[in-house]
Amino acid sequence: MDFPTSYQESKKIFESMLCNSEHARWSYRCPEEGPGGDLLTVDVARLGPAGATSLLVISTGLHGVEGPVGMPMLQIAHQQMVRRRSDAVGLLMIHALNPFGFAWSRRQDQEGIDLNRNFLLNGEKYQGSARVYQKMDLWLNPPSPPRRDAFTIRTVGRVLRHGFRATKQAIVEGQYDFPRGLFYGGSRNSWVMKLLASNWQGWVGDAKQILHLDAHSGLGPWGKLQLLGEAPQTSSDHRKLTHCFPKQAKDFSLGAPVHYHARGGLGRWCGQQLPTKDYRYFCAEFGAYGPLKTLAALREEQRLWEWGQHERRRQSRYREAFREIFCPQSPRWRKAVVDQSIEVIHNSLKYLGEEGSGEDGPTVF
Ligand SMILES: [Zn+2]
Structure with missing residues (x-):
């Protein structure tokens, strides 16, 4: 299993994987270029019979720099599809929803948008921010290049004042008032949202039951x-989820979300485009360095990008250190990601009713 170190490497792995299978293929050119002036694309492939009633969707790199962690899931799902040759289940793979962020090792897209806050539904406005975020703006998004400023200690002070849950909720729920700040959801539909608006239904096709791992x-x-998504609304739905994904059972709470609420998330929007289908979305989130260190790294990268000298943005040591936050080099961490990717693909096929997925157990790579 691979954890690519760059967008280009990841795309090569994706393309060579596809050489071994029949598939439908789409590619969309991003309006901006990568660090070496290279072409950036969102690449989509669909495997399995066109009339498959169930579909497993795997998308990666919505938060650019997090792109590498999705590669094992893509590879495992692809391998399973080729091996099983199912008549009932298809596989839709979306490589690098944010190719600009992936190529530049950024969370945001080419317009500085956090894409998982950009997918507002019709009628919702790209406006507003939590009061706690407004109070924290200058501390969270200082208008200056990075420097040592006791961020961690001061953060602990803020958390004590507002409470951990309230602070976390205010920071990560998304904001539409501070374009140069973190978790900015944009002022209009992003490039990738328009791309999905034109193509998402076509990629899904006739499938009636869809499970989407992002x-x-x-x-x-x-x-x-962790599998983060809309809470199950019925007890049978809840039972099915806890049965199919026993290790993530505590992520599913009947009727109410367990984790933070975010505005403009991809999953809710994708579901709304498929009103007649049984669609379930999970943000498949692999934990790494914890909230404080991750927030400090996001803040430093944002300051460098927005306020630093242009040449420093490109320096590979900054990019490499930032990548480490989202895809640690630690062999134990990577093994844990691969093991759980195998398991979650196996369990997803079980959820979709794929025969055999409950008998032969996950394939070990
Ligand atoms: Zn993310």
Whole structure:
């Protein structure tokens, strides 16, 4: 299994993987270039019979720099599809939803938008921010290049004042008032949202039941996979989820979300485009360095990008250190990610009713 170190490497792995299978293929050119002036694309492939009633969707790199962590899931799902040759289940793979962020090792897209806050529904406005965020703006997004400023200690002070949950909620729920700040959801539909608006239904096709895993990293305990999504609304739905994903059972709470609420998330929007289908979305989030260190790294990178000298942005040591936050080099962390990717693909096929997925157990790579 691979953890690519760059967008270009990841794309090569994706393309060589596809050489071994029949598939439908789409590629969309990003309006901006990569650091070496290279072409950036969102690449989509669909495997399996066109008439498959169930579809497993795996998307990666919505938060650019988190792109590498999705590669094992893509590879494992692809391998399973080729091996099983199912008549009932198809596989849709979306490589690098934010190719600009992936190529530049950024969380945001080419317009500085946090894409997982950009997918507002019709009628919702790109406006507003939490009061706690407004108070924290200058501390969270100082208008100056990075320097030592006791951020961690001062953060602890803020957390004590507002409470951990309230502070976390205010920071990560998304904001539309501070374009040069973190978790900015944009002022209009992003480029990738328009891309999905034109193509998402076509990629899904006739499938009636869809399970969508959107790969992310950085949030939660070290190396642990959490499945974050809309809470199950019925007890049978809840039972099915806890049966199919027993290790993530505590992520599912009947009727109410367990984790923070965010505005403009990808999953809710994708579901709304498919009103007649049984669609379930999970942000498949692999934990790494914990909230304080991750927030400090995001803040430093944002300051460098927005207020630093242009040449420093390109320096590889900054980019490499930032990548480490979302895809640690630690062999134990990577093994944990691969093991849980195998398991979650296996369990996802079980959820989709794929025969055999409950008998032969996950394939070991
Ligand atoms: Zn993410």
